[in-house]
Amino acid sequence: MNRLWKFFISVKLTVVVLLSLAATSIIGTLIPQNEPAEAYRQAFGDFFYRLFDVLDIFDMYHSWWFRLLVAMLAVNIVACSIERLSSTWKILFPRVPPFRMGKIRKTDNQQAFNSPTPPPRLLESFRRHVGRGFRYLRVEEEDSGYRILAERRRWTRAGVYVVHTSVVLLLAGGLIGSFFGFEGYVNIPEGEATDTIRLRNSDQMIRLPFAIRCDDFDVSFYPSGAPKEFRSSLTLLQDGKPLLSKDIIVNDPLRHAGINIFQSSYGRMPGERMQQATRPPPESITLQLTSTETGMAYEETVEMGQTFELPEGAGTFQFKEYQPAATFMGQNIGEALIGHLTPAEGKPSDVLLPLRFANFDKMRRGRIVISVVDVQPEASDTNLATPPRQRWYTGLQVTSDPGVWVVYLGFVLMLTGCFITFFLSHQQIVVEVVPKEEGSRVTVYGVANRNRIGYRRRIEAISGSLSGIADTLESGGSP
Amino acid sequence: MNSSQLLSVTTFIYGVAAFLYLSAWVFKKEGPGRVATWTTLAAVVCNIAGFLLRWVESYQLGIGHAPLSNLYESLTFFSWTIAVLYLVVERKYRNRVIGAFVLPLAFLAMAYASLSPNISDRIQPLIPALKSNWLIAHVIACFIGYAAFAVAFGTSLMYLLRSKPSAAEESLLNRLPDPPVLEELTYQMVVFGFLFLSAGIITGAVWANSAWGRYWGWDPKETWSLITWFVYATLLHARLMRGWGGRRIAYLSVIGFAAVLFTYFGVNLLPGLHSYGAMGS
Numbered sequence: 001m002n003r004l005w006k007f008f009i010s011v012k013l014t015v016v017v018l019l020s021l022a023a024t025s026i027i028g029t030l031i032p033q034n035e036p037a038e039a040y041r042q043a044f045g046d047f048f049y050r051l052f053d054v055l056d057i058f059d060m061y062h063s064w065w066f067r068l069l070v071a072m073l074a075v076n077i078v079a080c081s082i083e084r085l086s087s088t089w090k091i092l093f094p095r096v097p098p099f100r101m102g103k104i105r106k107t108d109n110q111q112a113f114n115s116p117t118p119p120p121r122l123l124e125s126f127r128r129h130v131g132r133g134f135r136y137l138r139v140e141e142e143d144s145g146y147r148i149l150a151e152r153r154r155w156t157r158a159g160v161y162v163v164h165t166s167v168v169l170l171l172a173g174g175l176i177g178s179f180f181g182f183e184g185y186v187n188i189p190e191g192e193a194t195d196t197i198r199l200r201n202s203d204q205m206i207r208l209p210f211a212i213r214c215d216d217f218d219v220s221f222y223p224s225g226a227p228k229e230f231r232s233s234l235t236l237l238q239d240g241k242p243l244l245s246k247d248i249i250v251n252d253p254l255r256h257a258g259i260n261i262f263q264s265s266y267g268r269m270p271g272e273r274m275q276q277a278t279r280p281p282p283e284s285i286t287l288q289l290t291s292t293e294t295g296m297a298y299e300e301t302v303e304m305g306q307t308f309e310l311p312e313g314a315g316t317f318q319f320k321e322y323q324p325a326a327t328f329m330g331q332n333i334g335e336a337l338i339g340h341l342t343p344a345e346g347k348p349s350d351v352l353l354p355l356r357f358a359n360f361d362k363m364r365r366g367r368i369v370i371s372v373v374d375v376q377p378e379a380s381d382t383n384l385a386t387p388p389r390q391r392w393y394t395g396l397q398v399t400s401d402p403g404v405w406v407v408y409l410g411f412v413l414m415l416t417g418c419f420i421t422f423f424l425s426h427q428q429i430v431v432e433v434v435p436k437e438e439g440s441r442v443t444v445y446g447v448a449n450r451n452r453i454g455y456r457r458r459i460e461a462i463s464g465s466l467s468g469i470a471d472t473l474e475s476g477g478s479p
Numbered sequence: 480m481n482s483s484q485l486l487s488v489t490t491f492i493y494g495v496a497a498f499l500y501l502s503a504w505v506f507k508k509e510g511p512g513r514v515a516t517w518t519t520l521a522a523v524v525c526n527i528a529g530f531l532l533r534w535v536e537s538y539q540l541g542i543g544h545a546p547l548s549n550l551y552e553s554l555t556f557f558s559w560t561i562a563v564l565y566l567v568v569e570r571k572y573r574n575r576v577i578g579a580f581v582l583p584l585a586f587l588a589m590a591y592a593s594l595s596p597n598i599s600d601r602i603q604p605l606i607p608a609l610k611s612n613w614l615i616a617h618v619i620a621c622f623i624g625y626a627a628f629a630v631a632f633g634t635s636l637m638y639l640l641r642s643k644p645s646a647a648e649e650s651l652l653n654r655l656p657d658p659p660v661l662e663e664l665t666y667q668m669v670v671f672g673f674l675f676l677s678a679g680i681i682t683g684a685v686w687a688n689s690a691w692g693r694y695w696g697w698d699p700k701e702t703w704s705l706i707t708w709f710v711y712a713t714l715l716h717a718r719l720m721r722g723w724g725g726r727r728i729a730y731l732s733v734i735g736f737a738a739v740l741f742t743y744f745g746v747n748l749l750p751g752l753h754s755y756g757a758m759g760s
């Protein structure tokens with residue numbers, strides 16, 4: 001038991017755990033997480049696929065071993081704090097603040113000067129001057145002289161505990177969120193309502209305590225074709241009756257009953273007839289090109305066979321062919337366009353753009369994500385006299401996280417704690433005055449637990465002022 | 480003159496300053512050192528002028544936003560914070576040799592921004608997700624943190640050179656500040672950087688929560704900033720362990736800065752899983 005405790009309170013463990021967390025976290029950035037199993041099998045082969053799967057590499061930040069490391073960190077912090085609790089308490093709340101003269105005399109942060117005034121006449125002025133900068137002050141008489149002992153900011157020694165508490169709060173908040181929260185998506189066509197959403201990284205659907213209706217959706221564009229703002233007018237419904245309405249845009253969500261609704265994406269409804277795939281081969285298509293580096297989106301309309309320059313010098317792209325029933329990994333994915341991408345660097349390759357899945361090309365992880373936003377002409381049996389109204393759907397992210405306030409409290413404590421620990425210090429000053437010949441010898445010592453360079457300047461300054469005060473007293477004036 | 484030209488001039492001045500600091504160190508001359516300080520000051524002024532001008536230009540284009548929205552703009556801000564932080568250190572520690580190790584970093588960052596063909600210096604409109612004050616706070620905090628780590632990287636390199644047993648005899652190296660001073664300076668910079676990196680990660684999390692409803696999503700950029708944070712937290716604690724001398728701390732600081740660079744530049748290079756080359760239809 002004792003040895004286990006020793007293990008958990010050691011800073012060595014902290015260093016090992018922090019470095020392990022840093023090192024293992026890299027894995028999940030090299031291997032994309034939570035992709036479909038098929039994609040992994042294709043990329044790594046069967047053997048490594050199974051090995052990685054057993055080790056939870058494909059969802060490593062939620063794996064048992066990564067959680068174990070995080071738990072070790074938490075236990076380490078808590079154990080360490082408990083272990084030092086009593087000594088910290090004594091340091092923070094001493095009955096009489098101790099000044100260890102043995103140690104203080106050894107500091108190299110000290111200044112001395114002589115004054116012709118005898119010690120007793122200096123006391124009151126010195127005490128007043130030192131007391132101005134230091135909250136706590138007492139005077140100890142000794143031999144024929146005395147010492148003025150003063151200090152300030154003893155409480156800053158608790159800063160480290162604030163930091164460590166904040167880490168525990170962050171972990172606790174995360175835990176609360178993962179047990180009691182959820183994160184899901186839903187696409188709602190204009191004019192429709194739904195109360196079920198799909199959870200992230202799973203096929204599970206859950207039902208909300210209210211329905212969300214998308215009354216209207218609008219998107220505006222910059223002249224470059226990049227989206228400027230997208231806005232959904234939403235109404236929440238309970239038992240068919242409206243609860244509240246709000247327009248949401250990116251960065252301005254709707255929050256109700258602990259559930260948050262965010263504008264996250266949008267798209268055009270595939271024309272109802274398009275799915276029948278009775279169109280003639282398209283003559284031209286409109287592509288949206290989204291740069292993963294700058295986040296910018298561009299629109300480009302091209303004809304079959306045409307090649308054009310990708311934005312941001314990313315290479316060229318040719319619209320090669322149209323397939324009414326393309327397959328991907330053995331699945332029929334319906335109508336698709338095939339393009340030929342010649343990147344600025346690297347090998348040219350074919351790119352598949354299924355009409356039904358607007359975000360398909362994200363999987364390629366290229367510099368530019370390509371998606372088809374329009375195909376001309378419309379499906380063959382469209383009545384040209386009354387073209388179908390282009391309908392939008394709004395892509396919403398729906399989340400609930402009861403732990404978020406714990407996490408935010410952790411954020412505040414982390415920053416306050418770091419600031420206190422790093423930039424404020426517990427400072428002590430001792431002004432020792434002893435008789436010397438007719439006058440006195442004054443020595444000023446300073447010790448601080450941080451920022452010693454800055455404190456040395458302060459002691460020099462204080463010593464200078466004290467010397468000045470002694471001089472005025474000598475010449476008979478009152479300081 | 481437009482902001483891009485002004486910033487190109489800034490790059491040049493940083494280059495001159497770096498060169499002067501290096502000559503002052505190598506040739507043991509006071510003169511170039513003093514000029515170097517003034518040159519750096521000029522570069523800092525030019526740099527911030529370019530930054531502000533770019534801000535104004537974005538408003539003239541009708542897409543006004545703080546110039547902190549892409550790689551080019553953040554690099555110019557990065558150089559500026561490195562140089563300002565360095566000037567503060569130079570004043571406080573009264574030592575110009577440090578400049579020979581730090582100013583080249585400010586120069587390289589600017590040169591990369593100005594010259595790399597992959598980085599566009601066009602002023603672009605903001606996409607909706609980037610329209611947030613949290614984002615501005617996030618970028619500023621991160622780059623102040625990164626700049627402090629850059630200075631710590633410089634002083635750690637100096638420490639590693641200076642603390643070699645043979646350093647006392649080599650005249651070039653024994654002109655570096657004494658190891659304890661370098662160690663203290665590295666620590667001060669790491670501590671400063673750690674506070675701002677924490678603030679950067681936190682404001683980023685708050686921004687993500689206001690834009691997407693989650694404060695943490697383990698995406699590669701986020702994860703790498705956390706890795707960086709772990710490395711520097713390790714450094715702070717390693718100092719408390721007996722037996723961990725200055726060299727190991729210096730190595731950690733170098734590793735930490737490598738993590739910073741990776742967070743910043745490397746994340747875009749990470750391999751994707753899906754290669755489409757072989758896809759049939």
Ligand code: HEM
Pocket residue numbers: 008009010011014073074076077080160163164167418421712715716719
């Ligand atoms: C991510 C987790 C952690 C963070 C962010 C963190 C942060 C900090 C910071 C900022 C300091 C002040 C460093 C300095 O003064 O230079 C510190 C000191 C310290 N930490 Fe941690 N820490 C963490 C985990 C731990 C753990 C797990 C332990 C367990 C043993 C621990 C033990 C200590 C000790 C003993 C000190 C010195 C306290 C003192 O000076 O009185 N820390 N920590």
